[in-house]
Amino acid sequence: MHLRSWLKNGAALIILALIASFGIIFNSATSWLVTDAALVVALILALSLVWPLGTLRANGDETTAADDATGPQLTLSGPGFFPLLALRQGKQTLARQAYVGRPIQATLPKPLARGRYETLPLRVVCGDPFGWTEKQRGLKLREPLVVGPRRELALSSAVHGVLTRLLNQNAPSGDAPSFDLRAFREYVPGDPVNAIDWKATAKRDEMIVRLDEPEERPHWQGVLLAEDAPLFENLLGVFVTLSTRGDLWQNAAVVDETIHPVPTGAALATLTPVARADVGQLATLPQQGLIIFASPEMTVASLGAIAEKRPVILVQLSRGENRRVQATISAGSWATIVEGGGGDAA
Secondary structure (H helix, E strand, C coil), rough: CCCHHHHHHHHHHHHHHHHHHHHHHHHHHHHHHHHHHHHHHHHHHHHHCCCCHHHHEEECCCCCCCCCCCCCEEEECCCCCEEEEEEEEECCCEEEEEECCCCCCEEEECCCCCEEEEEEEEEEEECCCCCCCCEEEEEEEEEEEECCCCCCCHHHHHHHHHHHHHHHCCCCCCCCCEEEEEEEEEECCCCCCCCCCCHHHHHHHHCCCEEEEEECCCEEEEEEEEEEECCCCEEEEEEHHHHHHHCCCCEEEEEECCCEEECEEEEEEEHCCCCCCCCCHHHHHCCCCEEECCCCCCCHHHHHHHCCCCCCCEEEEEEECCCCCEEEEEEEEEEEECCCEEEEEC
């Protein structure tokens, strides 16, 4: 308990002790009635002071994001009996009620930043209905509270629309040949003329058709360059949201000082950007097209050279004239800007 609480509680008990002595001092019906009333009040005060607050613990939401409208919801529970129990953040009271073992729920008024929280700046305060006594202690969590990245739903939706159109434009039709030979066979009326292999026909003195493997739809990999930049939290939110959708790329990775798969859970909440990502690690990735989420300093040309001439699409965030976060999506010499729901040629 704080010193202020000790002084307040001590003063209340001294006053009650003096009142309770009236029956002994005056030995009258009225004085004994006052003594009985003082003892009842003392009992109520004792109930609020005797049971330790350390038996109470809080649980947080299982899924909490840094851009939620409010902070996480907490559930305070544990054995105990308290005439009046409150959960406070600074001078603001988040919940206040009698506690007889039933959980108390409270919601933080403001969202928390991405991270893993062992403690929260909250206090559990117990008092009596008269406001004469009080004790308090910091809130204890049963397990760390994990706050994930921002979801950036509107911006992610706009970026997803542009990327989907880009990938569809770059995808060959299912009938296009890859020029990887599968087999030869004799010509059958109805086969396209351009399927005839004239060299094989000349050798065998009969019409021979070349069968090629159809060209497959190119595979893409999403990559986040985890560099410390003003809009890194927004960039991380867009990247994680699109990775969760799972329809743009087959694999995803994060590059900081090394390269590793996209973390999840608590690891994602504690992902720390570095001053400069080791972009040379891009050359070690599987031979797939790259959709790279990077800081504004990167260019398609520089990343394309590092990525060994694989197709590269670059996604970068900045603030527009209205201070809203916008995404620039670049592929070769082409680029477009989207802001939450539409795109403008850049």
